[in-house]
Structures are given as C-alpha cells and as structure tokens.
Amino acid sequence: MALHIALDAMGGDRGPEELVSGAVMAAREYDLELSLIGDQGQLGAILARLDKPSTRIHLVHASQVVGMDESPFDAIRRKKDSSIMKAFALHKEGKVDAVVSAGNSGATLAAAIKLLGRLEHVSRPGIAGIFPTLKGPVVMMDVGANVDCRSLHLFQFGVMAAAFSQVLFGLDRPRVGLLSIGEEGGKGNVLVKKSHELFQQSSLNYIGNVEGRDTFQGDVDVMVCDGFVGNVCLKLSEGLAEAVMGMLGEEIAKSFKAKLGYLLARDAFVSFKKRVDYAEYGGAPLLGIRGNAIICHGRSSAVAIKNAIRVASEMVRNKVNDRIVELLSLHQPLVQEDDTLMAKATVSEVIP
C-alpha cells in the first residue's frame, strides 16, 4: 500500500496555493497518497484550478488556522481544530504516516510532541536542519526546538542525527562533530566540554569539535549543537547568503560592463542558487517523536513542499525511527552510568 502523507495546507507565508501546488507535484512524481488539511472550500477551489489534480489527493477539513506569530502553546491549547493539530491527530490515529507543515514551527513542534509523544529513550525531540555544502549535505541538530540543553540532550541529538544520516543518505558511519569554538576537545563552553566527554565514549564515528567554518566544507556529516546556537546559525546563514548576493548585485548594477558580464554568467548563478537552495530537502525533520514530521520554512516554494513530502516518505519507508531507537538503546548504558548528565547547575559551577 502506498504511504500516506498529511500536509498542513494552511501554514506558511505564501498561502495555500503554493502548498497545494507542491502536493500536486508530489502526487504526480511519487507513489503516495496525500491528505491536505485546511479549509475545505478554499483548498477545493485551488485544487480545481490546478491542471489535472490527482485522484490520490484527499481533502480533510480543519476550521482553524494557527497564525505564524501566535504563541505555540496557546495555539495548541485553544485551536483544537487547527490544520496543524488535525494533521497530527490523523497521524496519531494511524491514518497518515507522516506530517509536513510550513506553518508556525513552534506550534508544529508542540503539537507533534503533545499528540505523538517521544520515542523510547528520547529525552528531548529536536529539529534537524539540512545544509548544502561544497560536498554532501550536513545535518545540524538541534536548530531550534531546545534552547537550554544539557550534555545528555546534545549527545542524543548526535545519535538521532547520525541515525537519520545513515538511513536517509546511506552513510555507514557518518562523521559526527560537536559545534564549538576550537578544534581541541578542551575548547568550548561547559555544555560542550561535558558533551565532548560523552561523545568520546560512544561508538559513533565522532570526529571531535568542529568550528562554524567547517559547516560548509562538507568534511562532517552531523553537527551537534543546542537549539539556540543552531537556530542562530540557521538564520545567520540565510541572512549572510542574502546579504552577499545583495551586495554583489549592487556592485554589478553599477556598471554596464558588469551587467553584461552577469548576463553571460547567468546560468552559473542559476546553478549556484539551485545548489545552495534549502528547497532540495524541503525542510527540517523533527527527530525523536513517535511519528514522522517535517517542519518547512515559512517561505517554502511548491518545490520545497514537494521535496519535503519526498523526504517524509523516505523517513517512513526506511524506518528512521527504528534506527534511532536502536542506536539510542546501544548507548543507554553510557548515559545511565553518568549521573552528572542530569545534575543541576552547569553554568553556575564555573562562573565565579
């Protein structure tokens, strides 16, 4: 039987049309059933306008929408019939195999954890960001779900992202690095130093501390950090890439010769943009939950949505959660032995 993916068709900054278009593309390209969750009238009208809508696309009505700026916790408490909540409710009931959402990411996270719960052994589910690099993709975890973490959490992020990388990218022994401010193990803040000790004792292919400049070189497959640092990195990268292209554009616009040159080199710019486009993986998988979910960028294009649907189906088909639980179980003795992992006072111990 074909896998069945639910799409929160109301979220995102570009409106439902873009999301529905992505779903239609996915239905044509992949062997999948799709449920679009949202206002049935609105979504039906969009589907009718699109050329040859697939018979494998189903509409599921949800009367409410969570705004992009709404408080996640208020939203999941008060809007029980929102498209996000409905999508995860369907997942919980086993009617769909995964959820894709470009809506309020905090609410998506909260709804997933509330309705699906955590996988065995998982202390904190987290969001895995996938970055393009000069070589292959690098998975950075956590990129925003957990802003205050302990070493146990960072360690588990590394294990979960490694499992994801194995299953999705076919890497046997993904190289796991700990994001820090120097390559030596002694460098970093208290959290990183404690996490480093834990990774060193693990059976992961741990390559030690890595620095921000290594992120885009492609010499590491999994980068571990807390959700505050990861989210700052994610947004800084977006901002810098935009600023670089903006400044370059301004300089090119200053002379006719340069503009002509740009036109000639245009194909190279287009391939470059495609290469660094986050849309290739569509979004960031939420790992550690009893289910499968992809959190997409609010500005996701139809292509990004299509790709997120593909990645979600690959996560289900390749049983990424089984691999996560297996790899976490393997490391349970290590985690249980170390009582200090959950001990109170981390920062306060070292700051005079």
Add this chain to the structure above:
Amino acid sequence: MALHIALDAMGGDRGPEELVSGAVMAAREYDLELSLIGDQGQLGAILARLDKPSTRIHLVHASQVVGMDESPFDAIRRKKDSSIMKAFALHKEGKVDAVVSAGNSGATLAAAIKLLGRLEHVSRPGIAGIFPTLKGPVVMMDVGANVDCRSLHLFQFGVMAAAFSQVLFGLDRPRVGLLSIGEEGGKGNVLVKKSHELFQQSSLNYIGNVEGRDTFQGDVDVMVCDGFVGNVCLKLSEGLAEAVMGMLGEEIAKSFKAKLGYLLARDAFVSFKKRVDYAEYGGAPLLGIRGNAIICHGRSSAVAIKNAIRVASEMVRNKVNDRIVELLSLHQPLVQEDDTLMAKATVSEVIP
C-alpha cells in the same frame, strides 16, 4: 606628542614580513610612533629590505614567541619574554598607548587581562567583532572571550560596545540588539531572557531581540551575545562567505560563456570583496581592559594590520575607555539592585 602603538610583530599565520609591512604603511600614513616587538635580528632585516623604513618605527627585542596553537595560560605563565607579553608590559609601563596583535588570540587576551587588569565596573572584558553590512558596520560583542556568561556580563557587553560605537563611529544613540532566536522579548534561552529584562530597564537605545538574519542588514549597530555564540557566528560567517564564493567559482568555471561574463563583471567582484573585507577595521578591539588592544585575525594582511593600528589610535585619541566607564557608572544602580544577576543556577532552573 604622537601616540605610540606596539605591534606584536611575531604573531599571525603569515609571518613577520606581512606584519612589519603593515606597520611601515601605518607609519607613512598616520602621525604615530610604532614599536615592533619580536626578534630584533629578524625584524631589523625585514625593515632594512623594505623601501624607506620610517624613523618613527622602533624595534623592541623579545626572545620568545607564543605559537598559534599553544595553551594561552601556559604561554603567559612560561613565556614571560614573548612578544605578546612584552607588548603588554610596555603598555602597562605607559611606554605605549595601545597594543595590536595578530598572534595567539587567547594568549593576547590573557596577557592583556593579567598585565593591565579590568576597567572600573567591568565584570568581564570581551572582544568586539566588527562586521560589514549592507549599510554601516555592526559591532558584535562578545565574539570569543567569555564562553559561559550571565546576564550581567551580556548587559555589560552591550554597554561597552555601545560606548565603542558612539566614540568610533560617531553614533549618538547606537541601536543595541540582543541576539536571539525570535524578535519577541519572550523568545530565547534563559540567559537571553534575563538579559532582555536588564536591557529594557537601561537608558541604552535598546531595540530588543534581533535574529541572525538581521546581522548583515545594517539595521542594528550593536549585537549582544555570549562569547560562544559570537565566536560560532564569526567563524560560520567566514566559512559561509568562502563556501559561497567557492561554489559560485565552480559554477562559473564550468562554461566558457560564464568565464567571459565573470571577466566582464570582475570589477564588481573586486569592489564586493573589498566591501565585505574584514581588513577594513583590521581586527577586533578588546574592550573592558585598562588599556587599548586590538586582536587581529591570524591571517591578517599588511592592510589589515595598518587599519588595526589606525583603529587602536582612534580608540586612544577618542578616549573610548572613559566613555565605557562613564556609561557603565550610569547603569551601576540597575546592576546593583538586581541580586539575581549573579545568582547561581540559571540553566538548571528551567530544565526538568
């Protein structure tokens, strides 16, 4: 009398020749006395080779060099006659007004704090990174001196960087933002939330939380973060800018037409590179010490060194430290009232 700047002429990845060239350029362009600290024979030979060495350049012998990868604390304990230690010793004795170093940055920091001490009211000196943006420069503090911080420290980084921004860039009320993962004050980790409350009560032109994507837009003059986050951002930015140019270069190299286009647009690329070049400010000022110091990138070019010497002299001439102490004094009541600032247990309070 002309100001007198000491240059650690042995540090950096490019060797003394590059550093000495920068000093010679500075001596020609600015009304300054310069002391080059390091191996007298080696530096003398380099100076002799350079065209028309200035009579305002003095050599001060130091028999030791701190390696780029040496442990800072070991280095300042064991290598009392290193070029870094000697430079700060001269500063302490009042023989020079500022120190510029492209050597081991940890050792530079440690030597500065050990020999010069902290300014009045300063809890933790920090490093202020200066980033180019689409508009003016943005000062980010701390970019690496303090990896584990409390809200008091972040608050003081904001005050010190604002004082620097006022004095160096002539901004009357620099806009101060707190680097976080959402623009609302309620977003961020425990440290950021506590710091936000403090900034809100201050007389600074505090614009609230800012995100990584705002860094390069130029809509904020001072960005506050702890030294771990700041250092990760610094290195990520470097890495991303290199990767972007690398990937773009690879795409351009693929076709003759694109290569031709690049040649035509070459001037635009050159102006762009100049615009984003960290060399414009030469390095990162160390703020909060009883003295003036600029920590330069290990890979600094002669131009970067020349510019760092200029910025160091401007810091002295414009009395940035007086402004720092004045602005900190103004906020002392705020800091003293709040007993929780230095209280133990921050992370542990909220993580179950």
